[in-house]
Amino acid sequence: MTTPPGGVTKGPGALPVQPTVPEHLAGALLGIDLGALRENYRILKARLGRAACAGVVKADAYGLGAAEVAEALAAEGCRSFFVAHIFEALELRAVLPRDHAIFVLNGLPPGAERDSAEADVTPVLNSLEQLQAWSDLARRLERPLPAALQVDSGMSRLGLSPHEVERLAATPALLSGVQLVLVMSHLACADEPDNPVNRLQRDNFDRLRRMLPAVPASLANSSGIFLGQDYHHDLARPGAALYGVNPTPGDANPMRQVVSLRAKVVQTREVGDGVGIGYGYASRARTHMRLATISLGYADGWHRRGAAAAFHHGARLPFAGRVSMDSIILDISALPHDALRPGDLVDLIGADQTVDQVAEHAGTIGYEILTSFGRRFHRHYFGA
Numbered sequence: 001m002t003t004p005p006g007g008v009t010k011g012p013g014a015l016p017v018q019p020t021v022p023e024h025l026a027g028a029l030l031g032i033d034l035g036a037l038r039e040n041y042r043i044l045k046a047r048l049g050r051a052a053c054a055g056v057v058k059a060d061a062y063g064l065g066a067a068e069v070a071e072a073l074a075a076e077g078c079r080s081f082f083v084a085h086i087f088e089a090l091e092l093r094a095v096l097p098r099d100h101a102i103f104v105l106n107g108l109p110p111g112a113e114r115d116s117a118e119a120d121v122t123p124v125l126n127s128l129e130q131l132q133a134w135s136d137l138a139r140r141l142e143r144p145l146p147a148a149l150q151v152d153s154g155m156s157r158l159g160l161s162p163h164e165v166e167r168l169a170a171t172p173a174l175l176s177g178v179q180l181v182l183v184m185s186h187l188a189c190a191d192e193p194d195n196p197v198n199r200l201q202r203d204n205f206d207r208l209r210r211m212l213p214a215v216p217a218s219l220a221n222s223s224g225i226f227l228g229q230d231y232h233h234d235l236a237r238p239g240a241a242l243y244g245v246n247p248t249p250g251d252a253n254p255m256r257q258v259v260s261l262r263a264k265v266v267q268t269r270e271v272g273d274g275v276g277i278g279y280g281y282a283s284r285a286r287t288h289m290r291l292a293t294i295s296l297g298y299a300d301g302w303h304r305r306g307a308a309a310a311f312h313h314g315a316r317l318p319f320a321g322r323v324s325m326d327s328i329i330l331d332i333s334a335l336p337h338d339a340l341r342p343g344d345l346v347d348l349i350g351a352d353q354t355v356d357q358v359a360e361h362a363g364t365i366g367y368e369i370l371t372s373f374g375r376r377f378h379r380h381y382f383g384a
């Protein structure tokens, strides 16, 4: 394998070897089940029927490793990928063949037009200014440049306003030199199936896209796929569901868990009644207690706020005191003596505790838990 100046191993087909902390030196182990990821892709595809299924791999595939994830999805037949930034697209292009489309959701920052054109990636144009800049560059380069166009169907985040879509429809010359390959929009409330905003946004989207050239359309994210067929259009853009986050909150999770997280015990101790535990003595020993300190903390993306627990062979080990930067103290009084020794592993995410449950404890969403993971874990990929 050759490593170009960019630092990423050249594809197609070659996995870039992501640097990871060796297992025997790491404080915690992050397992990523690429077999479960692939099964999740198949579950979503089966739901979609005729519509195609993209893979959203922005933010390093929600923290799981964009190259590894994209390769696994490509092996399942995925041909469209979405990232947020052009530099993410450049890294991904090194592992994906040219006929796999890479869309850049945040579009075309001023000054990045030439890099985008040279990188063979497809910007999502979000404004008439971006469209103008792309069209100008196409004229200068004397070749058509591909683009997706985002319209704002009611989220007020990115995309042309309905008024701007009307202007574009009345002035087709604004698209000169631009090869439109996708019209898309994004749902604000897709995880609330009963929210009337979903239908309104879908109707807005369908009205707006009919004013534009007839190209493939895309509206649904993970949760949008579960709103039904009239949200599927030509291409769905799931991210979170691929990684095991429940796209149907409130109902059973139809996806398989992809991530497991285990942390090593640093040491164990016994403390007497009334002894203070951890920063601020936020917790005190009630009686004689046995504690284990594990080597994972908020610097690894484990949220400092919110109650949670670790597990050992299914036994719940509550956190005692506050989460530190690099460690957490567990109450292991319920375990037999010597059940845990330095170097042993406890489960933080896995069969006993899902990503969504960890998020709920921390008052956030699974997306933030996954994307918060730091770089100190030993990462191991399996099931490919």
Ligand SMILES: *Cc1c(COP(=O)(O)O)cnc(C)c1O
Binding pocket: 056, 058, 105, 185, 186, 220, 221, 222, 223, 237, 238, 239, 240, 241
């Ligand atoms: C992040 C993102 C997605 C993926 O959303 P999930 O809820 O993770 O499936 C799809 N489309 C756009 C525009 C996004 O920003």
